[in-house]
Amino acid sequence: MEKKLTKDIQDYWDKRSETYSELNITELNGSRKNLWHNVLTDLIQKAFPDKNNDDIKILDIGTGPGFFSILLKECGYNVTGIDSSTEMLGRAKSNAGKYGDVINFLQMDADDLSFEDDSFDVIVNRNVTWNLQNPETCYAEWRRVLKPGGRLFVFDANWYAYLFDDEKLHEYEEDRENVKDEGLFDFNDVENAEKMEQIALTLPLSKEDRPKWDENALLKCGFLSVSSDTEIWKKVWDREEQVNFASTPMFLIQAVK
Template sequence: MLESRIEKYWNNRADSYNEIIQKQMACRKKQAWESLLLKYVGTRENLRVLDVGTGPGFFAVLLAGLGHLVTAVDKCEDMLKQARKNVERAGQNIRFVKAEAHAIDLPNESLDIIVSRNVTWLLPNPLEVYREWYRLLKPAGKVVVFDANWHLRLSDPELQAQCDKYRQLAIEKGYQDKFTQVQKEENDAIARKLPLSSEKRPLWDQQALSQCGFQQIEVQENISDLVHDEIERILYHPTPMFAVCATK
């Protein structure tokens, strides 16, 4: 089953992914992401916020630090273990829930904000997930999605060539790939089975969110200069990160 395969893959990567998050917590990226969250979430405190696909808890910690009441969701228990440690280290109080993104056991219209980073590409059922998030939001609540066309290259030979070119340029600048060959192959194998790997985004997200009933949809097609370091800007040049903010 695809969902089990995804869960196994990310449980196995929990330790190494947590190392990445630790580095982000200790550099300018923390402030960069805080600024972006403030842009979309606003400055009002004590909002009820849901961080979907929290991983090791990076967004959960940032949002709690901004004064919000945070619930963090992930389907991978090993990721949640890392997140709990990071939250304790940060001295924050965050509720954790193990759940799928499309089936979160919270009441209708109980949340002000739902956020996710690098999660929606992994969804086997993204439209169903957006409908679930619409259900959970209060009137005028917001969904904020940060993601990229990470695997569009698998169905686009020209994009694959661009990705290979910029990856080599990044290596020449000092990029060190920490993925094993087995991890790369499994990651791509999973991506080939996921619907958003072949969709051009954020256009797909705009259309899907509108279909779900969201009224106001704001898109920032390239936030890479804001959140990536020099080598990442080279590496991910063909697949820049985007931001989508949809208001119910």
């Protein structure tokens, strides 16, 4: 069952790679890029104030069409981006332009990394952890490849809580109405949306109270300290995103090995 579900998730993202890449290209060419640049560089510089950017090794897990990897490489960091979807990796390399052969793009599963222990200073991802079938295993594996003192930065949200909670469903439906009323693009109006809902119903984190669940799981697998910022969305989302996702605010989880 687990292998079939993994294939279903990969197939979904393979099929959605073109339109998802288009959204990433819009981000790379617009104001959202600067919002993310400011947040990411601030986090990394505070964690490693005495290190040069090119000496900081970053692993972008679930890179998708490459948004984080490209942004971080433009800042001079040493970047590796992994994804289980070959289609997404192809888009990422294309989107990276002159950095396509400089960023180390690799096909790899998030729970089975081929890197040696203590390989990276930073692990970062966005909108990835809710997809995980075995999040505890992934968190332990991510800790393994981080260097002592390394940082994990997870950006995510309770995207599919509305499938399990009537109040959340009402809030989600209000978001859709507000988007329509303001004449904005609806990020939830995508191809195969029902397919992703069916998958989300089977994923363990869809119904968990996050980021509280993650904090406990990360401490349990050996991270020294864990903290969350539940208002990070105010810094990384523009007006369009804030209206779209009012009921599912993005959070940031920081963990130190």
